[in-house]
Amino acid sequence: MERPQPSGVVERPLLRRTAAAFTSLMALAATSLVAGHGAEATSEGPCALPRTPAHHSLGLDTWNRAYPRPNRSLDAVMIFLSFPDSVPRTGPAELAADHFPATSRFYEKASYGKFTLRAHPELRWLPMPRTSTSYGIRRDWDPARRTAYLRDALAAADPLVDFSRYDVVYLVADPDAPGVDSDATKVVNFERPMRADGTDIKRIVTVFEQHPPDRNVLAHETGHVFDLADLYHRPMDGKGDWDTYVGDWDVMGSQFGMAPDLFGWHKWKLGWLDRRQVRCVEPSGTSLLTLEPIAAAPAVGGRTGTRLAVVRTGADTALAIEARSATGNDRHTCTEGVLIYRVRGGTESGGGPVEVVDTHPRSQACWDRSVYPPLADAPLGVGETFTVPGERTRVEVADRTPTGAWTVKITPSV
Secondary structure (H helix, E strand, O other): OOOOOOOOOOOOOOOOOOOHHHHHHHHHOOOOOOOOOOOOOOOOOOOOOOOOOOOOOOOOOOOEEEOOOOEOOOEEEEEEEEOOOOOOOOOOOHHHHHHOHHHHHHHHOOOOOOEEEEEEEEEEEEOOOOOOOOOOOOOOOOOHHHHHHHHHHHHHHHHOOOOOOEEEEEEEOOOOOOOOHHHHHHHEEEEEEEEOOEEEEEEEEOOOOOOOOOHHHHHHHHHHOOOOOOOOOOOOOOOOOOOOOOOOOOOOOOOOOOOOOHHHHHHHHHOOOOOEEEEOOOOOOOEEEEEEEEEOOOOOOOOOOOOOOEEEEOOOOOEEEEEEEHHHHHHOOOOEEEEEEEEEOOOOOOOEEEEEEEOOOOOOOOOOOOOOOHOOOEEEOOOOEEEEOOOOEEEEEEOOOOOOOOEEEOOOEE
């Protein structure tokens, strides 16, 4: 099972350059892009948490312009790398088909058609100068060997690829080469961008998947390209449960999840939900609202109601409340209902910036399919009421409308 690295340069998930650019790449340490890069202001209202210096902060009052924002069409190049110690058994076209158009369709559904990821695979093998085993490819990759791999790969692609045309770069290694470790798929961020064809290259997705690959793996890794955090928990010893924070409920937690659509908070951050679709719940009294399922396609004409309710709980914390139903990217969900989760804007990627609230802590569901059965039945159903521990916020699901929306009562102070 692929598990991207926690926060840092590495996440799981030309060049017409001068010699100085090579030197710059070699000098890059294992550091991530910092949140202090240029910001694009937004006007998202009082429940929008502030963006903090945390890596992939879920604060969304500003957009970090070091990352491309997927609220428009973006172009991605896919480059295929072979090695002298292996003859590829799978062609580039087959490997490209492992990921596209599935990844583009995932984002088209998640964004309600507001974002298109256009893939441009270079359907030929580009030979690397060294054997696959010489690069020491692995999850916790030696920085010097990783740099050597990137240097050689970009040099091989330079004569053929105009990188100024692309927003996203995927480097796909021959999956059958003896030194390729499928657990090493991840994103490499550069603290100082490389220049290529008159454009900055700030990060590269290195793909080492087997054929066929892990489900939704490129949707997960591409999420990092858009400044989304890892939502899983990586045990210190590498053993135990990885999915204790969010379970099946977002592809940034697990690409194997049964309900992998992005949380409404992510969709708000990425620009796919606007202020009219987010309800900032008043701090006193009871708010009655109707939540459209977060994965449902917009109604005819593009009109849509409230998708996300937010209760501000602190300077950089909030409770988010949304409906999850068996539709869109969530069509294989284990349970339907109203999902509650905590958002922490100051928490690093991989440290638990999102935590799903288990409204049924004494039960579990779909043990044969769920990545973490204790959270598979986390949503509230019709007629159920739950008070979030430590937050004094009560959520009641009153009913479900004929169109599939959920009527919810939220009382922030009980």
